Amino acid sequence: AQSVSQHNHHVILSEAASLELGCNYSYGGTVNLFWYVQYPGQHLQLLLKYFSGDPLVKGIKGFEAEFIKSKFSFNLRKPSVQWSDTAEYFCAFNAGNNRKLIWGLGTSLAVNP
């Protein structure tokens, strides 16, 4: 079955620390990959996406993610987090032309000032 695994459920960092959130998907074919962010009390917003091409994609607010096909991974990174990055982060993918997204359970990030 298609699934997404987000390894870290809760992460606590201090401001200026580096961030890496793990995401692995299970599907052997072509995928489109996403990271969404949900700030406290708000709806989900797209942070970045990968469809094809350069496996290192850059998103909003200084986030980036790298698609490593051999590892079925799409880890999210940010060199220096800010208090305003406190949010829940969701990794998702869809396979080929499938209209449904497969979602991870999310990672809650708390950044202490």
Added chain:
Amino acid sequence: NAGVTQTPKFQVLKTGQSMTLQCAQDMNHNSMYWYRQDPGMGLRLIYYSASEGTTDKGEVPNGYNVSRLNKREFSLRLESAAPSQTSVYFCASRASGPEQFFGPGTRLTVL
């Protein structure tokens, strides 16, 4: 453009009551989705509509019905609410590409 809008923002129901959650999008998107979000369980798909006039079940359809009223609107109905349906409900829409756009959510409490 307002994007995806949802009403109401908050609702409290008693067990057994019915209600309809409304969702509308002004982006001319073909596909629309209803999710529920519960702590530690991520997003779970309730129903989706690939295009006007079609609806399909997602992971957790029991206890819900949907109507794709037209291209813009996709409503979710709880016929007889249960405490297990206490959740935050998100509507989303999608054009031809895979990216989904989300509404602000409805926080539902069933007592």
